[in-house]
Amino acid sequence: MTRGRFKDIIMDSTKIKALAFDVFGTVVDWRGSIIREGKELGREKGVMDIDWGRFADAWRRGYRPAMDRVRSGEGAWENIDGLHRRILDSLLEKYSIKGLCETEIDHFNRAWHRLDPWPDAIQGLHRLRRKYICATLSNGNVALLVNMAKYAGLIWDCILSAELFRHYKPDPQVYQGAARLLGIRTDALLMVAAHKNDLLAARAAGCKTAFIPRPLEYGPENVPDIKPDPEFDITANDFNLLADQMGA
Amino acid sequence: MTRGRFKDIIMDSTKIKALAFDVFGTVVDWRGSIIREGKELGREKGVMDIDWGRFADAWRRGYRPAMDRVRSGEGAWENIDGLHRRILDSLLEKYSIKGLCETEIDHFNRAWHRLDPWPDAIQGLHRLRRKYICATLSNGNVALLVNMAKYAGLIWDCILSAELFRHYKPDPQVYQGAARLLGIRTDALLMVAAHKNDLLAARAAGCKTAFIPRPLEYGPENVPDIKPDPEFDITANDFNLLADQMGA
Numbered sequence: 001m002t003r004g005r006f007k008d009i010i011m012d013s014t015k016i017k018a019l020a021f022d023v024f025g026t027v028v029d030w031r032g033s034i035i036r037e038g039k040e041l042g043r044e045k046g047v048m049d050i051d052w053g054r055f056a057d058a059w060r061r062g063y064r065p066a067m068d069r070v071r072s073g074e075g076a077w078e079n080i081d082g083l084h085r086r087i088l089d090s091l092l093e094k095y096s097i098k099g100l101c102e103t104e105i106d107h108f109n110r111a112w113h114r115l116d117p118w119p120d121a122i123q124g125l126h127r128l129r130r131k132y133i134c135a136t137l138s139n140g141n142v143a144l145l146v147n148m149a150k151y152a153g154l155i156w157d158c159i160l161s162a163e164l165f166r167h168y169k170p171d172p173q174v175y176q177g178a179a180r181l182l183g184i185r186t187d188a189l190l191m192v193a194a195h196k197n198d199l200l201a202a203r204a205a206g207c208k209t210a211f212i213p214r215p216l217e218y219g220p221e222n223v224p225d226i227k228p229d230p231e232f233d234i235t236a237n238d239f240n241l242l243a244d245q246m247g248a
Numbered sequence: 249m250t251r252g253r254f255k256d257i258i259m260d261s262t263k264i265k266a267l268a269f270d271v272f273g274t275v276v277d278w279r280g281s282i283i284r285e286g287k288e289l290g291r292e293k294g295v296m297d298i299d300w301g302r303f304a305d306a307w308r309r310g311y312r313p314a315m316d317r318v319r320s321g322e323g324a325w326e327n328i329d330g331l332h333r334r335i336l337d338s339l340l341e342k343y344s345i346k347g348l349c350e351t352e353i354d355h356f357n358r359a360w361h362r363l364d365p366w367p368d369a370i371q372g373l374h375r376l377r378r379k380y381i382c383a384t385l386s387n388g389n390v391a392l393l394v395n396m397a398k399y400a401g402l403i404w405d406c407i408l409s410a411e412l413f414r415h416y417k418p419d420p421q422v423y424q425g426a427a428r429l430l431g432i433r434t435d436a437l438l439m440v441a442a443h444k445n446d447l448l449a450a451r452a453a454g455c456k457t458a459f460i461p462r463p464l465e466y467g468p469e470n471v472p473d474i475k476p477d478p479e480f481d482i483t484a485n486d487f488n489l490l491a492d493q494m495g496a
Contacts, residue, residue: 081431133394143431146381146406158394158407163429181411183329183391 016208016246017184019128020137020160020175022193023145024060025217027125027136028115028152031056037111041104047097053219055091062087067139067168077166079141085109112140113147118214122153124239131248135160137178137191139168158182170201179207190233192242196225199232210234210242264456264494265432267376268385268408268423270441271393272308273465275373275384276363276400279304285359289352295345301467303339310335315387315416325414327389333357360388361395366462370401372487379496383408385426385439387416406430418449427455438481440490444473447480458482458490 024030031053038052066083069075088109092100100108128134135158136145142161149156160178167173179186186206193199194214203209210233213226228235236242272278279301286300314331317323336357340348348356376382383406384393390409397404408426415421427434434454441447442462451457458481461474476483484490 133398135394141431142406142429146383146430150381150405155403157398158390159405164412181390182394183389 015188016132016190017188018133018135018157018179018182019190019192019210020135020178020202020207021125022169022191022195022198023136023138023140023148024115025214026192026194026212027121027154028117028148029216030060030112030115031217031219033115034059034111036116037108037114041108045097045099050095050097055095057218057222058091058094059084059087062090071168071171079163080112080139080144081109081141084112110144110147113144114151115148117152117154118238120238120240124241124243125154125156127243128239128246128248129155129157131246132190133157133182135178135182137169137174138162169198172201172205175202175205175207194224196229203231208233210236212236212238212242263436264380264438265436266381266383266405266427266430267438267440267458268383268426268450268455269373270417270439270443270446271384271386271388271396272363273462274440274442274460275369275402276365276396277464278308278360278363279465279467281363282307282359284364285356285362289356293345293347298343298345303343305466305470306339306342307332307335310338319416319419327411328360328387328392329357329389332360358392358395361392362399363396365400365402366486368486368488372489372491373402373404375491376487376494376496377403377405379494380438381405381430383426383430385417385422386410417446420449420453423450423453423455442472444477451479456481458484460484460486460490 021027034056035052038050038055042048042050042052063083066087070077088105092105125134134156136156137160138145139162141163142159145159145161148154149159160181162168162174165173165177175191176186179189182189187208190208190210191199191202192210192212194212194217196211199209199211211229215223215226218224234242234245236245269275282304283300286298286303290296290298290300311331314335318325336353340353373382382404384404385408386393387410389411390407393407393409396402408429410416410422413421413425423437423439424434427437430437435456438456438458439447439450440458440460442460442465444459447457447459459477463471463474466472482490482493484493
């Protein structure tokens with residue numbers, strides 16, 4: 001629907017040189033993957049009565065306040081593996097999941113390194129890479145993003161992470177740092193995300209924005225805000241449609 | 249020749265999880281590529297009487313003292329694009345190459361973003377990526393490495409650069425920082441390089457080492473030190489032979 005407007009942008013100056021992708025929810029289905037990993041753990045450990053969807057939601061919900069403590073300066077820098085682990089420790093207690101050794105807890109914590117891509121992600125990214133530099137730009141740490149790409153078969157031109165800037169999104173340092181490392185102006189960087197707050201912060205930092213609604217991110221019963229918004233330069237329902245709109 | 253010793257390492261504990269590749273000279277033929285770019289510039293600008301091999305050598309020679317000024321703290325941090333540009337400015341004067349506009353000088357400076365891989369590099373890397381995480385670990389800046397990979401058709405799991413650590417190799421912070429970002433122990437990281445000083449520094453920082461002699465790096469008349477050295481964990485004459493030895 002914003003085809004006309006976006007065409008103006010790329011025809012105007014072929015300004016967009018690189019795409020920066022949010023990852024959790026935008027590229028990969030974290031909730032479905034955590035449910036899969038939870039069920040596997042449950043089978044192995046004989047813990048069968050857990051609603052892993054709610055477990056996944058709680059794990060994810062803990063992430064924002066944990067990051068905000070780092071963002072506000074209240075907590076020292078800690079990467080997402082570390083933040084995920086603190087939240088997991090409290091959830092294991094809350095759900096009375098017992099009898100896991102350190103190796104097993106660490107393996108489960110790294111479920112976030114083994115997230116499955118949305119069905120359009122691999123092909124769409126492959127097409128977009130033919131024409132643009134495609135980088136991650138995630139709050140996930142570098143190791144998590146590298147391992148996930150390997151697991152999921154995603155190919156990136158560059159792994160960029162909040163960890164490199166010691167600032168979490170939506171701090172402007174992340175978006176501006178990505179453009180700087182890629183050697184381009186911020187307005188030559190298109191932030192691609194399923195979350196409006198990420199895009200609004202990217203836009204405030206000087207980037208272009210592409211909104212990819214992912215209605216199933218929080219499960220079939222919790223549809224997030226997927227209303228198109230003319231504030232964003234482009235809206236596309238998946239990565240293939242984004243590639244169509246961007247001539248890739 | 250070090251097959252036995254290396255096999256012990258990987259059989260011992262399957263310790264090696266990731267490979268970090270030096271790039272200039274190890275993955276790509278910088279000298280041949282700069283000669284190609286110089287000749288192209290010469291044809292366009294009618295500058296025909298330049299020995300571009302010697303020009304390339306001088307450009308490359310300037311890089312070590314320029315980096316050392318940063319390493320010693322004498323100069324502020326500056327990325328390789330910046331260091332290359334200072335050296336280029338002085339070479340353009342020395343060789344009396346005149347009449348280039350800023351855009352042309354900048355384009356020529358970015359010849360270092362358009363370096364051709366050695367003949368074995370793409371296939372060998374493809375094989376190694378099936379079994380190991382393969383990252384760059386270069387003094388080249390991130391944008392340079394991303395653009396070069398795109399130009400050359402190299403696929404990396406991760407672009408790691410001295411720029412991320414604000415330290416140039418052979419400072420230990422670079423090798424240790426790479427292992428930290430990849431979430432592995434330094435002795436699970438195999439540094440792959442054509443240069444012994446790089447490998448010795450990696451080893452001192454705790455990494456494993458693979459020596460890939462590149463006899464033609466400095467042109468057919470200036471063969472560098474390519475003598476195998478038992479100090480290194482592995483020696484292989486190209487990336488395919490490295491993949492053979494590593495079971496990839």
